[in-house]
Structures are given as C-alpha cells and as structure tokens.
Amino acid sequence: MAKDNENGVDRRGALECMVWAGTGLLWTVAGGVPKVQQILGTTPANAQAATGFTFAQISDSHLGFARPENPDTNATLQEAIDRVVAAKDKPAFMIHTGDISHLSKPAQFDTADKIIGSSKLDVHYVPGEHDVIDEDNGKAYLDRYGKNSKGKGWYAFDHQGVHFIGLVNVFDLKAGGMGNLGAEQLAWLADDLKGKSASAPIVVFAHIPLWTVYQDWGWGTDDSMQALDLLKRFGSVTVLNGHIHQIFQKVEGNVAFHTARSTAFPQGEPGKAPSAGPMLMPEGKLKTVLGVASVTVKQGTHALAIVDTPLLAG
Amino acid sequence: MLSAFQRALAARTIPLVFALAFPCLAVPAAAEEIHVKIDNFVFVPDTVTIKPGDTVTWENVDDIPHSLVSKTPGAFRSHPLDTNDTFSFVFATAGAFDYFCGLHPHMQGKVIVAP
Numbered sequence: 362m363a364k365d366n367e368n369g370v371d372r373r374g375a376l377e378c379m380v381w382a383g384t385g386l387l388w389t390v391a392g393g394v395p396k397v398q399q400i401l402g403t404t405p406a407n408a409q410a411a412t413g414f415t416f417a418q419i420s421d422s423h424l425g426f427a428r429p430e431n432p433d434t435n436a437t438l439q440e441a442i443d444r445v446v447a448a449k450d451k452p453a454f455m456i457h458t459g460d461i462s463h464l465s466k467p468a469q470f471d472t473a474d475k476i477i478g479s480s481k482l483d484v485h486y487v488p489g490e491h492d493v494i495d496e497d498n499g500k501a502y503l504d505r506y507g508k509n510s511k512g513k514g515w516y517a518f519d520h521q522g523v524h525f526i527g528l529v530n531v532f533d534l535k536a537g538g539m540g541n542l543g544a545e546q547l548a549w550l551a552d553d554l555k556g557k558s559a560s561a562p563i564v565v566f567a568h569i570p571l572w573t574v575y576q577d578w579g580w581g582t583d584d585s586m587q588a589l590d591l592l593k594r595f596g597s598v599t600v601l602n603g604h605i606h607q608i609f610q611k612v613e614g615n616v617a618f619h620t621a622r623s624t625a626f627p628q629g630e631p632g633k634a635p636s637a638g639p640m641l642m643p644e645g646k647l648k649t650v651l652g653v654a655s656v657t658v659k660q661g662t663h664a665l666a667i668v669d670t671p672l673l674a675g
Numbered sequence: 676m677l678s679a680f681q682r683a684l685a686a687r688t689i690p691l692v693f694a695l696a697f698p699c700l701a702v703p704a705a706a707e708e709i710h711v712k713i714d715n716f717v718f719v720p721d722t723v724t725i726k727p728g729d730t731v732t733w734e735n736v737d738d739i740p741h742s743l744v745s746k747t748p749g750a751f752r753s754h755p756l757d758t759n760d761t762f763s764f765v766f767a768t769a770g771a772f773d774y775f776c777g778l779h780p781h782m783q784g785k786v787i788v789a790p
C-alpha cells in the first residue's frame with residue numbers, strides 16, 4: 362500500500378488509527394471519497410483558495426477538573442480559544458461537542474462562558490454527560506444553552522447551504538448501554554431531514570461518537586444506526602464527535618466520522634490503557650495531545666477538510 | 676412547665692419503661708457497613724451480598740466522576756461522586772438491586788440483600 366506521509370502511516374492506517382501527537386492532519390472528503398492529503402501543521406494555500414467557510418470545533422473542556430493530568434483546564438481552554446481566534450481562516454462560528462464542565466456546576470459553566478466568549482464567535486453547543494449531572498438532571502445545561510432547541514437540547518441550523526444538526530446522546534442512559542438518542546429525537550431527525558435534497562451537505566455533531574469506537578468502554582451510541590440510516594441517502598455527511606479525547610476517524614459510504622481532541626486531558630487508547638480515565642502525559646507533553654479542529658467547507662464541491670491542530674506541535 | 680429535675684427524670688425514665696415493656700426483644704445483629712470501591716471504571720467488588728439494614732458505601736478512587744443509579748427507577752441514586760467522594764445507602768428491604776454508573780452505563784454492579 363502506498364505511503365502517504367513520511368511517518369510511514371499508510372492511508373488506511375491514517376484513517377482508522379487514532380492520532381496521538383504530531384502536527385495537524387488534513388483530511389478532505391470530495392464526492393464521498395475521503396483522502397488524507399498530508400500531515401501538516403498549517404492549512405495549505407490551495408485549500409484556502411477554494412474556501413466557502415470554515416468553522417471550528419472544540420470539545421471536552423471539563424472546566425472544574427484540576428488533577429495532575431491537567432491542573433489548569435481554564436488555561437488550556439483559553440489557549441485553544443486563542444488558537445481558534447488566531448487562525449488564518451477566520452471561523453464563521455464554533456461548535457462545542459460537550460463536556461463543557463466537569464460536574465455541571467454553575468461556576469464551571471460561568472467560567473466556560475467567559476473564556477469561550479472571548480472568541481466573540483457564535484457557539485453551538487451539545488451537552489456531554491458531565492454537563493447534565495446537576496440535581497435537576499440537565500436543567501442547568503438546558504436553561505443556559507438549550508433556549509432555541511427541541512426536546513433535551515437538539516436542534517438544526519443552516520449555514521451557506523450546509524445543514525448542521527446538533528444531536529444529544531447523553532440523557533436517559535441505560536444500564537449496560539452506551540450513548541442514547543431516544544425515539545423522540547430520532548422522530549424529530551426524520552422530520553428534519555424530510556424533503557431535504559440528497560445533495561445537501563450535512564454536518565451532524567454530538568458528544569458521544571455516533572459509531573461504536575469501543576463497546577467495552579461505552580464509546581458508541583446504542584441507537585445511532587437508526588440516525589445513520591436516515592442520513593444514508595445524502596451524498597455528503599460529516600459526523601463530528603468528542604468524548605474520547607483523541608482523534609479517531611473513519612469513512613463508511615458517504616459518511617465521514619471524526620472525533621476531536623479535548624482541550625483538557627487525553628484519555629487512554631482503547632484496549633491498551635487500563636481504563637477510559639484521564640491519561641498522565643510526560644512532563645511538557647500535555648499540550649501535544651490537546652487541541653482544536655477546524656473544518657472547511659469548499660462550496661460547489663461538497664468537500665469538507667478537517668484540520669486538527671494541537672496546542673503544541675509534538 | 677416542667678422543672679429541670681422533672682425533665683431529667685423523664686429522660687431517664689422513658690428508656691427504662693421501654694426496656695421493661697419489651698423484655699423479650701432479641702437484640703438484632705449490628706448493621707454492617709460494606710465498602711465498594713470504584714476503581715478504573717469498575718465496581719470492586721461488582722456484587723455484594725448484605726443483610727437488611729446494612730449500609731453500602733461506595734468510594735470513587737478514579738480521576739473521573741462516577742455516579743450510582745439503580746436499574747429499578749427510584750430505588751437509589753447518588754449525586755455525582757468526584758475523586759475520593761463517597762456515597763452511602765442503607766438497604767432496608769430484601770431484594771436484588773442492579774445498578775450502573777449514570778455517566779458510564781457500561782459500568783454495572785449488584786447489591787443482594789438477603790435476610
């Protein structure tokens with residue numbers, strides 16, 4: 362198999378493996394055919410020339426977490442936001458794929474709003490399981506972030522011809538199960554997609570991966586297949602998730618899946634680490650495994666390019 | 676108004692009267708406290724067998740919060756346990772209580788309460 366980059370990761374390997382460190386990975390999807398262009402630290406000029414718009418993804422900021430794996434999650438979130446703001450391709454808006462807070466405490470949400478607000482960007486949130494563990498079972502999150510949403514916080518919006526869908530899969534979790542969308546949300550999704558042209562590019566974002574990354578750790582969503590079935594007829598579907606604090610990507614048919622890094626701490630590699638808990642990095646290495654993602658939509662080609670940028674090049 | 680002396684007398688007398696009235700009551704075995712550790716996303720031990728009236732105390736030693744939710748709705752539910760937090764629950768009635776972590780539902784455990 363052809364080697365696509367000097368690190369010796371072949372194309373299949375790069376698509377299926379988790380990326381731990383190193384510089385950004387540029388990944389484009391054109392006509393449903395994904396291609397790793399190169400491993401790089403900055404967006405190449407040709408990607409920018411055809412840019413329709415770019416949006417940023419941040420995830421898993423876990424404000425309130427202060428342990429040896431990262432004693433200052435406020436500072437790393439601020440650094441991530443500064444990186445988003447400083448990007449050459451100014452993002453049109455930002456999405457946050459959940460676990461804003463560590464323990465759903467008002468003070469943690471307040472701090473997040475202050476730091477994320479410093480970007481002056483519109484931010485579209487979906488909750489992580491850490492955001493809905495207040496006494497009132499998610500009220501703190503929904504009161505603050507769910508004003509224009511349906512049900513337990515899901516919604517859709519359009520931006521320059523791209524249809525964005527924020528899904529919520531952290532409520533009503535079942536014993537022995539993984540993430541959960543639920544019948545009400547799936548019915549809403551079916552209705553939302555009804556009548557949409559199959560050529561409309563779709564971006565779906567949710568906290569827990571919408572495909573099974575690793576069942577033993579609950580890294581998947583029990584009823585995600587029902588959502589993916591509804592998305593099958595569309596020519597360009599990009600699914601963006603968080604939760605697992607590492608980059609993982611794969612392509613199935615016209616659907617490209619991608620998880621973002623955390624801005625707080627890395628988690629272990631499935632099957633290798635003893636558990637899904639925070640991973641302690643060697644001195645000076647933490648920022649090589651934290652970061653942000655930037656997604657560029659090239660209009661006319663239905664191509665999305667995802668660039669993951671660590672806070673510090675490894 | 677009772678005088679201080681009368682109040683003291685009443686306080687001393689009531690337990691005495693109670694003991695005299697029920698002289699045959701067996702002294703129940705002292706309720707025990709059973710510990711379950713939450714370590715590496717696992718309840719250790721994952722199954723405990725206790726007697727009615729015993730207390731189970733969970734302690735989270737992970738670097739990430741966990742919570743306890745009974746599979747039977749409403750039987751018991753903890754607040755989120757951050758690192759080193761504990762939660763105790765007295766199981767008054769016999770039965771088998773399956774539970775899971777509210778944040779990581781693949782984590783499961785069971786409390787068997789048998790007389």
